[in-house]
Amino acid sequence: MFSASGRQIDRATIIFLTLTAVAFIVATYDVRSSGEGVADTMREGTQSLFTPLQSGVDFVTRPAVGFVDGIANIAGLRDDNERLASRVRELEASASEGESLREQVIQLEAINGLTVPGELATVTARIGGSGASTFDNIRFIDKGSEDGIVAGQAVVDEDGLVGWVDLVSAKASRIRLIIDPAVSVGVRISRTNETGIVTGHGDGPLRLEMFRANEGVNVGDRVVTVGSRFPPGIAVGTIEASAKAEVGFVLRTGVNPAVRLSQLDYVKVIVGWSPIDAQLQDEDATPQTTVVPETTSTTEGSG
């Protein structure tokens, strides 16, 4: 096309460099606008256009996909059966103990004025698809603002916290999973009642940081939401490795997510607890300084 330093640059190369420059400018703009503004509108619009297509393809292919997936995982199913049988025995053994504990919990919650997540209004939605690249930690659901969903609401399944709604259109929403590095959740260790922050780490265990821990954490300790942006008491996971609290140092360890993100099908969006409710609760709770530590209330659900 033209000569530069004695070498010919062809048309394709010029177009390539131009498009790369345009993409770089778009990326810089998106970073500076923190994913809001025009970029967010474009995301919502694209999501709205793709949702019907995804739903149609999902409806048609789901039986075949389930069949192929079942064959691919036939060896894993045997292990799953053995693991589940063992789990049932454990649960049966702890059922009677759990009943008495439940009564105690109900009494304590009544005293503390806490809200049980199971009693909050929820919207059941079906997972319709995931991100378009292998690096995305998002899911799309078939319910949107028409169903009362707003950005920031917690998404759970029967095992615990799945993530939070970060983009909403009229008939669909996008969930950012708890394993996404951009997601941080304020948590409490059930055994010790001490609080910290859990951050996503891709497919690896979540990262737990406790800044003012007096006690250590043990393998298997339950980690639940502390209750600010998200309702309190939702299972987040269990401690992966024991760690001790050293004075003046941050306690860091891993948390295995409670939910099996690879097997999500139906989820519940907790519409009875929005970020506005959380703010109101925070304001109401301001005189009672023990409810939510400031560090967690500012980071929870950020993305």
Next chain:
Amino acid sequence: MSRSRVALAVVVVVAAIVIQTTVFAQGRIQPLGFAPALVTLVIVALSVYLEPEYLLLVGFTAGILVDLMGSSTLGLWAMTLTAVAYIAGRLKQTVVDRPLMLIFVVFGATVFGQFLYVLLATLFGHDTISEPRVLGNVVMPAVWNVLLAVPVFWILSKIFNRTTSRLAV
């Protein structure tokens, strides 16, 4: 001719994105826990049917759509797939002349695309490079793409050859 082919290519890219986000979504068909990078494979396959300049435009459009349907910074996949399209356009003659080279081109282009995205995402603050399965996410989609290359190339040849013959009539 070129315009109709570009329009058809965009339709193919949209179909690839829909299949990627549904059939190959997590919890669906993901052998060994990794999905193919179908959009990258389609861009490489389209290099046989499009002029390099048009392939770049289709690659850029595909990247923007992947960005909009994902959670990363807008423009990162646009840069990545534009680069993949550029390389695929350069290697077009190699694939046409020696079909066996297809395996290496598909594998190499996919690894390049995945790795370039990891680098760009990390540069733009996503910390993708430190994720535990990053190596698998770079290599395994390339392996599945090689396995899917034959059916995808065959389907595209049917689509584009039929369209071309209809337009010729």
